[in-house]
Amino acid sequence: SCIPRRTNLCSNHFFDTPKIPPHSDSSSLVLSLKTLTLDGYFNFENLEHAAKDFGNTYHYLPIAVLHPKSVSDISSTIKHILDMGSAPKLTVAARGRGHSLQGQAQAYQGVVINMESLERPSMYVITGEVPYVDVSGGELWINILHETLKYGLSPKSWTDYLHLTVGGTLSNAGISGQAFRHGPQINNVYQLEVVTGRGEVITCSDKKNADLFYGVLGGLGQFGIITRARISLGPADKMVKWIRVLYSEFSTFSNDQEHLISSENSFDYIEGFVIINRTGLLNNWRSSFNPKDPIQASQFSSDGKILYCLEMAKYFNPEETDSLNQNIEKLLSELNYIPSTLFLSKVSYVEFLNRVHTSEMKLRSKGLWEVPHPWLNLLIPKSRIFDFAQEVFGNIVKDNSNGPILIYPVNKAKWNNRTSMVTPEEDIIYLVAFLSSALPSSTGTDGLEHIMTQNQRILDFCAKAQLGAKQYLPHYSSQNEWQDHFGPQWETFVQRKSAYDPLAILAPGQRIFQQAI
């Protein structure tokens, strides 16, 4: 089962017993690490922070946290660990912002590397015909946004939330409402500098060490630690027209989404979400969105029905407002939403991209950010999305008061299929994200156990109905499940592991490979 065992170690949390046996002599390992000469430093005490992540259900204590100042700190630590006589070897987990969900950036009795320490001096923007920015692997996307905007430039592909590190999102994919046009973040990188599980520092790109380059992108941290990345940039607009419309029929909603992502002259961002059994829905939007027709909108009642919200954004500069409005009217005229439910907003580019941070601040102030997050992210092929929606939104999920449920299609033709990322085999795939928060002490429908059982029902349905779905930000407990997940790509994944991290010391929290003892 995918549901971890509950132990009495930590009554509010689930805890999965790590497969690696504990080191019998951790004090001699600590002594050995203390002999290393570094630009940065190790911490051996107060390590609880490194045993925590956004998921807040897995807590593995390391024996040390490295705060590297230089790339050579990371490489010499890895080489030192390989030379140490201990068996099994100490494991090493790069930790970006620790926004993983199930301990992926943790290392039980191993070494966690705090990648944000590498941050500065960090960013070099190169303007010109093919603009890019060189950044540290521990850099936050929000900082990259602010820096590149100084040059009128910006990365093209984003995540919904920007307080994540480059290394963390590039180890997965980095998918948001721009991915239909630009591909995920892993397709918008020109070059990486990586420290492999052998301790070597290697620069790689499509032209140089391409196997490592594509392996690391979407590679779940298995082949190396990203210490620098060269990220593609494009011209940045200053403002964003942000639009929401509602549908009561799933097929009309998804047809419109698919229509929008197939056209070149479309919106710049396309997402969507599901609203199940919510009342007073539109009142929640009033602070930031205005109805096009206030009277009609006030008569619209969402009570009880399943609704689908299409969310679109168009970037623009203030001097272009007239042509922008015409363009938007034309695009909207091709859609079949419920006419009274057109809601509009105008915000700055930064406000738009940083929108989830605003919610984060609100949740933090209520103590609702650091709760368990039993999230489930799936990629569903277009040909089966209707079956998925019918069963999951119609039968399994009774309401979405535990958190948003995102659903939007992306065009896989824009994605490079040489990376390690696994996707369903179709040209259009949907990202469906169940972004639930659980109340730690609740045994009801807002409790962890209930939400995890519901997630498992969704996974069971996908398997039984043979939807060809894949998990995004995947999490499995056995190697057989990983093998299934990777399918035909598994062999390449294993070969890369033996080439770049033969002793399986990197990113143990993904639980894909175990060390031979």
Ligand code: FAD
């Ligand atoms: P961590 O959790 O620190 O690390 C993740 C994994 O990458 C670990 O295995 C770790 O060992 C490894 N790793 C970290 N740094 C490096 C490095 N430098 N080199 C090699 N491996 C490394 N994802 C999307 O695609 N789209 C979204 O819109 C999106 N929205 C999100 C919103 C929120 C509020 C949150 C919490 C997460 C969201 N995510 C989204 C998921 C997010 O992309 C992943 O959880 C990502 O791993 C988080 O980055 P991080 O820096 O916190 O990584």
